[in-house]
Amino acid sequence: MHWKQALLDEFAAAGRWLLPAVCPLCDDRRDVHLPLCGSCLDTLPPLPEARCPRCDLPYPAIEGSPHLCGDCITSPPPFAAVCALGPYSGLLKQAIGRLKYHRLPLLDQPLGQLLATTVRRRWPQYVPDLIIPVPLHPRRLRERTFNQSLLLARVLAKTLSAPVASRVLHRVRHTPAQQGLSAADRKKNLQQALRIDDKLNGRSILLVDDVMTTGATARACSRQLRLAGAAEVRVALLARAPRHLQP
Ligand SMILES: [Zn+2]
Numbered sequence: 526m527h528w529k530q531a532l533l534d535e536f537a538a539a540g541r542w543l544l545p546a547v548c549p550l551c552d553d554r555r556d557v558h559l560p561l562c563g564s565c566l567d568t569l570p571p572l573p574e575a576r577c578p579r580c581d582l583p584y585p586a587i588e589g590s591p592h593l594c595g596d597c598i599t600s601p602p603p604f605a606a607v608c609a610l611g612p613y614s615g616l617l618k619q620a621i622g623r624l625k626y627h628r629l630p631l632l633d634q635p636l637g638q639l640l641a642t643t644v645r646r647r648w649p650q651y652v653p654d655l656i657i658p659v660p661l662h663p664r665r666l667r668e669r670t671f672n673q674s675l676l677l678a679r680v681l682a683k684t685l686s687a688p689v690a691s692r693v694l695h696r697v698r699h700t701p702a703q704q705g706l707s708a709a710d711r712k713k714n715l716q717q718a719l720r721i722d723d724k725l726n727g728r729s730i731l732l733v734d735d736v737m738t739t740g741a742t743a744r745a746c747s748r749q750l751r752l753a754g755a756a757e758v759r760v761a762l763l764a765r766a767p768r769h770l771q772p
């Protein structure tokens with residue numbers, strides 16, 4: 526089911542009134558309980574149905590029953606599953622750009638709500654012990670003044686009734702240009718840039734990020750969380766870059 530209808534059904538079931546307000550993406554009118562206007566919701570690109578249940582990437586073929594993709598079989602990721610709101614393209618890509626670089630009008634709430642609804646529908650019974658945002662390096666945080674993944678994590682926390690732990694996972698080193706490095710060097714670089722201050726004894730973690738391209742960051746963070754004792758790591762993100770954008 527398309528999630529615009531799903532959202533409308535949820536609000537109708539709750540008996541809420543739908544009052545007009547302004548869409549943060551196009552300034553058109555929207556129902557006050559919907560995160561975006563109807564036409565923006567319709568324009569958000571959907572992910573293809575046939576996707577790997579672990580990394581959420583579409584299969585090269587259009588159809589296929591659920592099975593692990595080749596990458597997840599040959600190099601099993603340290604996370605158990607990924608849930609993305611949509612592909613990194615079209616209106617979703619624009620919205621993420623505005624969230625990260627302009628932050629006006631505020632898009633963390635509407636995008637976070639859409640992601641939370643997607644996570645709820647994908648994993649109906651799932652309640653993580655902790656929600657952990659992918660950290661920004663302090664220098665990047667100073668430049669941008671906020672960590673978009675933390676903003677999204679806070680919105681997810683309300684829907685999933687789980688606490689956000691924003692000080693557990695740190696980025697201690699800047700990882701500038703990764704281009705030109707071998708995959709192994711990139712992996713080592715990222716791994717050394719992360720530090721965990723707590724023991725996560727058997728906890729289940731929901732890692733939150735905005736965009737997953739190669740998956741290297743999500744893998745490095747998940748690996749560190751597992752090494753610190755997490756029983757399971759799942760990843761929630763706004764957008765999954767399609768295969769052809771990956772190096
Ligand atoms: Zn709109």
Ligand SMILES: [Zn+2]
Pocket residue numbers: 577578579580581582593594595596597
């Ligand atoms: Zn996969």
